[in-house]
Amino acid sequence: MLEGQRIAFIGAGVMAEVLAAGLLRSKLVPPESILVSHYRDDRLEQLRQSLGVKGVRDNREAYTSADLTVLCVRPQAMPAVLEELRDVASADHLLISIAAGLPIRFYENRLPSGIPFIRAMPTFFAQIKMGTTGLSLNKDTTADHLALASRLFGTVSENVIVLPESEMDAFTTFGSTTTAAVYMLLDALITAGSLVGLRHQASHARAIEQVVAAARNVEATEKPPAQLMEELCTPGGVTVEGVKVLEERAVRGAAIDGVLAAMKRAVRLAKDAADA
Ligand SMILES: NC(=O)c1ccc[n+]([C@@H]2O[C@H](COP(=O)([O-])OP(=O)(O)OC[C@H]3O[C@@H](n4cnc5c(N)ncnc54)[C@H](OP(=O)(O)O)[C@@H]3O)[C@@H](O)[C@H]2O)c1
Missing domain, CATH: 1.10.3730.10 (ProC C-terminal domain-like)
Structure with a gap:
């Protein structure tokens, strides 16, 4: 299911690295199908060397070059990132965010309607592939989107479960x-x-x-x-x-x-x- 997908991680920090490394370990996608974006060249170079993934400085380029995008910036950086993506966001592209505490409505209010979106909460133990990732889906997601996200987070957690969004903060x-x-x-x-x-x-x-x-x-x-x-x-x-x-x-x-x-x-x- 993830095979053949190009996956972008916007915000190449700790979690993006953990998720990209998990994907690579699983061998579901090759390094050339993973794209990370960051505004610092030294960080991109670091990830190119450690994981072999491609880095870009432009978040829009990362999004438009991929089939699915995972937003890995901290919550306070999210409004600026969504502003950049607003006019390239497409209903054919699954958008996932792992930011803690931001409700689905926060993204929907800032993006065009019809964007398939998943709020995900991977485990802190992703580096050791333990714990459970929780997913909450918006109304524009399909069973295929859920399968993609489950596969992706399955590479860094023992279980992946779907939760009503009302339970996500708890x-x-x-x-x-x-x-x-x-x-x-x-x-x-x-x-x-x-x-x-x-x-x-x-x-x-x-x-x-x-x-x-x-x-x-x-x-x-x-x-x-x-x-x-x-x-x-x-x-x-x-x-x-x-x-x-x-x-x-x-x-x-x-x-x-x-x-x-x-x-x-x-x-x-x-x-x-x-x-x-
Ligand atoms: N850490 C966890 O255990 C954990 C678990 C589940 C979910 N999360 C969520 O995961 C997200 C990332 O957490 P993290 O621990 O990986 O944080 P992090 O290491 O700070 O990663 C965020 C990265 O985004 C970069 N960034 C900031 N503004 C950006 C922009 N406009 N465009 C592109 N990149 C930008 C940051 O660069 P600079 O540092 O240079 O500003 C940093 O490298 C957070 O929203 C958090 O709530 C974290």
């Missing part, structure tokens, strides 16, 4: 906040390991191992995490003593409040973007 925010929470917890646990006498390297390895194994265990047993925690804690034993302190310090409450605060901010930003 999907994005939950993903990023849970990741941050786990990183914070891991960091603290590694320090704790050193404090109880493990060498730093051992503490680091063991903390990662425990977090991965705990998640896999929830998945494999399909038991609620609270039940597994109860099974872990022998009455009057060592672990329950630690859990008591975690409860007193409201670790659960902090995790919930963190996600809710991030969601509040996401809703605010999405509203501002939609009104802009």
Whole structure:
């Protein structure tokens, strides 16, 4: 499905590189079918050398030379990019954006009508081909467009799912906040390991191992995490003593409040973007 397609990435930053590299690894498209655009020659040269892809300085040229385009600029750069594309945008060309927080309406308000458009949220773990990419489609997309996008993001994620756009901000925010929470917890646990006498390297390895194994265990047993925690804690034993302190310090409450605060901010930003 992606075979034979020319794919442009506008905004040749971190994510564009990750997506282009994933596509190349999958061997679905050759490097000469991938085009990246950026206003700095040194960045284009870097990508030409590392991935073998073609670079152009002009976003319009990237779009018009491709069959499908992925917008990879940050949300604040998006209005200028859409302004450049407005009079070349075509109903025959699938446009995808991975920008966080910008609703489909934001793009539709700035482009001619009838443009097939997909709002995509690839995973932060795209570099290691893990996690799930969420897609929300506008009314002008077809089953073929969905198949193209699924194939593309399938090269950098384990799963690709279609979401109603009303769920996209929660999907994005939950993903990023849970990741941050786990990183914070891991960091603290590694320090704790050193404090109880493990060498730093051992503490680091063991903390990662425990977090991965705990998640896999929830998945494999399909038991609620609270039940597994109860099974872990022998009455009057060592672990329950630690859990008591975690409860007193409201670790659960902090995790919930963190996600809710991030969601509040996401809703605010999405509203501002939609009104802009
Ligand atoms: N990072 C993630 O994990 C992640 C995950 C999912 C989605 N996203 C979304 O992906 C998008 C890109 O994120 P990123 O982390 O890849 O950011 P990034 O590294 O800053 O990439 C954006 C690139 O676009 C360039 N750029 C800025 N204005 C441009 C313009 N008018 N025309 C062409 N290129 C332009 C930037 O150049 P300069 O830096 O030189 O200005 C930069 O190289 C964001 O919208 C973000 O919300 C990111």
